[in-house]
Amino acid sequence: MSLLAEFLDIVQDWRGVFPQQRSFHRAVRQALGSLICLGRRCLTRIIWTNGGQDRSWSAEYFLHSRCPWEPQPLFQPILRRALAFCPRRLVGVAIDDTRLRKTGRAIPQAFYQRDPLSPPFHLNLVLGLRFLQASLLVPLHRNSPVGTRAVPIRFQEVSRVKRPGKKATAEMQKQYREAVKQKNLSRSFVDMGQQLRQELDQAGGRDKLLAGDGSFCNRTCFGEIPERTQLLVRARKDAKLCFHATDNSRRFYGIEKFTPQQVRQDQSRAWKTTKIFYGGKRRKIRYKEVTGVYWQRGAKQRPLRLIVIAPTPYRKSKSKKLYYRDPAYLLTTDLGSSLKQLLQIYFDRWQIEVNHREEKDTLGVGQAQLWNVTSVPKQPVLAVAAYSALLLASLQAFGAERGQAYAPLPKWRRNARRPSCLDLITLLRKEMAQYPELLAPFGFQITAPALIQAAAA
Numbered sequence: 001m002s003l004l005a006e007f008l009d010i011v012q013d014w015r016g017v018f019p020q021q022r023s024f025h026r027a028v029r030q031a032l033g034s035l036i037c038l039g040r041r042c043l044t045r046i047i048w049t050n051g052g053q054d055r056s057w058s059a060e061y062f063l064h065s066r067c068p069w070e071p072q073p074l075f076q077p078i079l080r081r082a083l084a085f086c087p088r089r090l091v092g093v094a095i096d097d098t099r100l101r102k103t104g105r106a107i108p109q110a111f112y113q114r115d116p117l118s119p120p121f122h123l124n125l126v127l128g129l130r131f132l133q134a135s136l137l138v139p140l141h142r143n144s145p146v147g148t149r150a151v152p153i154r155f156q157e158v159s160r161v162k163r164p165g166k167k168a169t170a171e172m173q174k175q176y177r178e179a180v181k182q183k184n185l186s187r188s189f190v191d192m193g194q195q196l197r198q199e200l201d202q203a204g205g206r207d208k209l210l211a212g213d214g215s216f217c218n219r220t221c222f223g224e225i226p227e228r229t230q231l232l233v234r235a236r237k238d239a240k241l242c243f244h245a246t247d248n249s250r251r252f253y254g255i256e257k258f259t260p261q262q263v264r265q266d267q268s269r270a271w272k273t274t275k276i277f278y279g280g281k282r283r284k285i286r287y288k289e290v291t292g293v294y295w296q297r298g299a300k301q302r303p304l305r306l307i308v309i310a311p312t313p314y315r316k317s318k319s320k321k322l323y324y325r326d327p328a329y330l331l332t333t334d335l336g337s338s339l340k341q342l343l344q345i346y347f348d349r350w351q352i353e354v355n356h357r358e359e360k361d362t363l364g365v366g367q368a369q370l371w372n373v374t375s376v377p378k379q380p381v382l383a384v385a386a387y388s389a390l391l392l393a394s395l396q397a398f399g400a401e402r403g404q405a406y407a408p409l410p411k412w413r414r415n416a417r418r419p420s421c422l423d424l425i426t427l428l429r430k431e432m433a434q435y436p437e438l439l440a441p442f443g444f445q446i447t448a449p450a451l452i453q454a455a456a457a
Contacts, residue, residue, distance in 0.1 A: 003405075003424065004431040004438055006393035007032075011386075013077035018069050025442045026063050031386035032444065034363065036429045041364030041383070051445030064375035064382075071381035072156065072195075078388050079153045080203040085138045085395060090230075090337055091208045092137035092345035093196060094150060094352040095216070097158065097185060098359075100366030100380060101128040108373050109159045129366065131380065132158045132188050134196060135352045137211075137345060140400040141277040146418040148277075149395070150351035152359075152388040154196065157377035158188045186220035197226040209334060209342070211349040217331060222299040230334035232346060237261040237329055241293045241306065253296050260329035263288055264308045271310060276344045280417070286310035289339055295331065305332045307339065355387075358421040363387055387421075394424050 011028055018024040033046035047053060047060050083091070102110045109129055118124035134154035140146050161179045164172045181187075193210055200208055209230045212221070217233040225231050238259050245251040263269060271286045288308040295304060311324040330346060359365040365383045370376055398405050402419045407426050409416060432439060 001397045002431050002435065003390075003393055003397050003427050004435060006397045007389055007428070008438060010077060010081065010389045010393055014074055017073045019067065023063060023067050023069070026059065027069075027382060028442050029444055030060065030063070031382055031389075032428075032432070032439075034383040035386055035390060035425055036432065037364075041367040043368045043370070043379070046368075050443075061370070061372075061375070064370065064378040065372040066374075071378050071385070072154065074381065074385035075153045075155075075388065076199060076202075078151065078385070078392055079136065079199055081396070082136050082138060082151050082153070082392055083200075083203055083206075085140070086136070086206075087142070088139070088341070089206055090334075090341060090345075091200070091206050092139075092211060092348060093134055093153070093208050094137055094211045094349040095132065095134045095154075095189060095192065096213060096349075096352050096356070097130060097132050097215070098356045099126065099128045099130055100360065101126055102366070103127065104369070104371055106371045107376055109157060109376050111160045113160075129376065129380075130158050130160070130185075132156050132185065132192060133352065133355065133384070134192055135355055137348045137351065138395070139344070139348070140395075140418075144400040144417075145280075146400050147280065148348040148351050149391060149400070149418070150348075150355050151391050152355055152384050153199075154192055155381050155384040156188065156192060157380075158185055159183070184220075186216065186218055189216050189221055190224045193229060194226045197229055209332075209337075209345055211345050213349075217298065219298050219300070222295075222302060222333070225333060230332060230337070232330060232332040232334065232342060235260060235306075235329045235331040237327075239295060239329075239331075240297065241295055241304075243293060252301060253294055260306060260308055263290055263306065264310070264327055264329075274340045274343065276340065276347055278347045285312075285343060287339070287343065291335060299331075299333075302333060303335060305335055306330070307332065307342065309343070359384055359387060362421045362425070390421075390424050390428065394419060 011031065014027065015024050018027060029050040030046055033049040034041055037045050037049045039045060043060060044057070047057055052060065099113060099116070104110065110127055112125045112127050113130060115124040115126040132154075133152060135150035136153045138149045138151055140149055161176065161183050164176050189212070196208065200206060207228045207230070209232055212231075212233045214234045214236065217235050221231060221233070238261060240257045240259065242254040242257050245254045269288050271288060273284055273286050275282045275284055287310065290306040293304050293306050294301065307330040309328040309330070311327045313322050313324050315322055332342060334342060363383060365380050368379050370379055401417055402423065405427060406419055406423045
């Protein structure tokens with residue numbers, strides 16, 4: 001089985017998303033073009049890649065601006081197939097936001113926001129779009145000596161509510177304050193969790209664990225967790241926690257408060273150890289666990305589980321001194337699952353950062369020059385769905401490890417066990433040139449020189 005054949009088999013389920021057969025074929029051509037395109041991923045280069053440089057380009061742009069299709073259902077067949085690689089009852093889903101830089105001032109959804117790459121001593125602003133992404137954490141380390149692969153299953157644009165001007169009336173200011181409460185990142189997190197719950201029920205119905213960073217540790221996310229869903233987020237070290245009141249009064253919360261940092265520094269609580277798969281091998285992790293805690297300001301009367309992870313020692317080289325990473329403080333609503341599984345999902349959550357890097361640096365998501373209010377949130381979703389289908393196709397075709405089907409590695413990468421995104425793209429380009437009959441039904445015309453010429457478009 002080839003990578004290209006598996007990819008086309010997955011995207012065949014996209015047919016029900018589009019109203020016509022020709023729009024479906026056009027979407028598949030653009031999805032493949034966004035993967036194999038050389039250089040900057042402008043829509044004109046994507047058109048050139050699939051052999052459409054001599055045809056009218058209007059229909060390619062109208063696919064996103066005029067064609068009535070919803071982008072999020074593109075991930076449903078991917079989620080349904082990827083669940084076969086998640087054997088356990090608890091399914092880990094990592095959720096995080098990312099920013100796509102833009103320079104066009106005519107894009108309605110673009111706004112100035114904090115640059116995450118700015119130094120800690122100077123805050124920088126960047127103009128761009130904000131997307132909220134969910135990735136299914138596929139535990140490949142259970143059967144192979146490779147790390148977890150994060151497969152995107154949601155990529156949704158989260159706009160900011162526009163602030164009214166100085167001449168706005170008091171009623172307009174009030175409407176703005178109410179809109180901010182309903183349209184923000186935390187509310188989008190809750191809505192996405194409910195949508196994923198419905199899709200998981202349709203795909204088989206198992207419990208899921210939403211893993212997020214500190215930005216989702218608030219009362220909105222803890223207050224509206226869907227059923228059969230647990231939340232695992234990083235907490236502040238100075239969060240005020242307590243136990244249930246033990247006296248005979250009507251008080252619910254205990255008077256004595258404590259913080260996660262105090263639990264880490266408490267000598268009376270012994271450190272426990274477990275092993276998880278991280279960084280290519282199983283490593284020993286020290287932790288402390290406190291169950292039945294309450295966070296009055298954040299989770300109210302919902303019982304929580306506090307997990308404190310000790311600082312991890314490391315050396316930059318064998319001759320260098322010993323360094324320590326910062327400790328981690330986690331709060332979760334899951335009181336029954338094994339702590340080893342929760343820690344494994346938390347450490348695997350980092351794989352969504354790998355998705356963000358490959359989507360923006362390798363695949364150029366967000367580089368298409370579109371300004372239509374309908375096109376702006378659609379085209380990046382199509383590119384991310386193509387990337388997700390490519391990751392899943394590699395697992396179905398060749399498994400988790402890097403086999404003989406991929407190109408030989410250079411000397412500085414010969415210890416790689418898992419194929420990278422560039423490995424998959426290189427193999428996809430090769431198979432598209434070798435098996436043009438698979439692409440003929442979609443009107444895809446590709447040759448090796450055409451790929452090189454498309455880089456100059």
